Amino acid sequence: MTLRDHLFDALRTDPVTAPLWNAGFRVRIGASACLAGEKVRPDGSDCRSNAVSVVLPLVAEVVSLCPEVAIGLGVPRPAMQRVRLAAGHEAVRSVEAHATDITARLDGFATDVVRSRIFHGYVFKARSASCAPGNAPLFDEHGVQIGLAGGRYAEHLRRAFPRAPMCDEEALVTMGSLARFVMACYRYAASLPAEGIEPPTH
Numbered sequence: 759m760t761l762r763d764h765l766f767d768a769l770r771t772d773p774v775t776a777p778l779w780n781a782g783f784r785v786r787i788g789a790s791a792c793l794a795g796e797k798v799r800p801d802g803s804d805c806r807s808n809a810v811s812v813v814l815p816l817v818a819e820v821v822s823l824c825p826e827v828a829i830g831l832g833v834p835r836p837a838m839q840r841v842r843l844a845a846g847h848e849a850v851r852s853v854e855a856h857a858t859d860i861t862a863r864l865d866g867f868a869t870d871v872v873r874s875r876i877f878h879g880y881v882f883k884a885r886s887a888s889c890a891p892g893n894a895p896l897f898d899e900h901g902v903q904i905g906l907a908g909g910r911y912a913e914h915l916r917r918a919f920p921r922a923p924m925c926d927e928e929a930l931v932t933m934g935s936l937a938r939f940v941m942a943c944y945r946y947a948a949s950l951p952a953e954g955i956e957p958p959t960h
């Protein structure tokens with residue numbers, strides 16, 4: 759049985775997901791655009807994920823977004839990093855000379871996204887200063903890594919949809935993990951009000 763057939767069969771027969779799936783409802787899963795194969799990374803490359811670009815579109819509406827491009831940064835552009843400032847605040851700034859600070863623009867874009875869309879799951883790019891679900895390197899102002907943090911954009915999505923399944927592409931490399939993620943997204947949608955929509959929590 760192919761993964762596609764396995765997913766279709768599971769969604770069709772699971773008592774929780776079947777009412778949604780058989781009625782034609784499809785979950786909306788957000789994804790970092792570079793995982794969908796879009797050449798939006800700072801160096802103009804992508805990091806296409808088979809799970810995001812091939813499998814998830816079979817069973818879900820996949821919405822791919824690159825927050826850094828969406829706020830007006832071009833391709834190519836400077837690489838970004840998460841920085842903890844002396845005042846205790848955290849920022850997203852360009853690695854080179856910290857000349858570009860995109861924190862406020864990322865916050866504004868994320869706020870617009872969560873106000874305008876419902877997500878039943880999200881796949882983020884691992885270790886990205888904007889997109890990582892929790893494993894972006896965090897630096898002090900002198901460039902010394904002091905820990906890990908969520909990507910600034912991803913943190914907004916996590917707060918807005920705290921129960922929605924969210925992970926990075928590295929968590930979806932096996933058939934089993936991918937199937938569990940898909941089922942979890944449908945179960946999350948099934949737990950919401952009848953139309954599968956839950957207002958953001960802020």
Ligand code: SF4
Pocket residue numbers: 790791792793798799800823824825826827883886888889
């Ligand atoms: S990780 Fe996020 S910000 Fe970076 S290229 Fe991919 S989608 Fe854009």
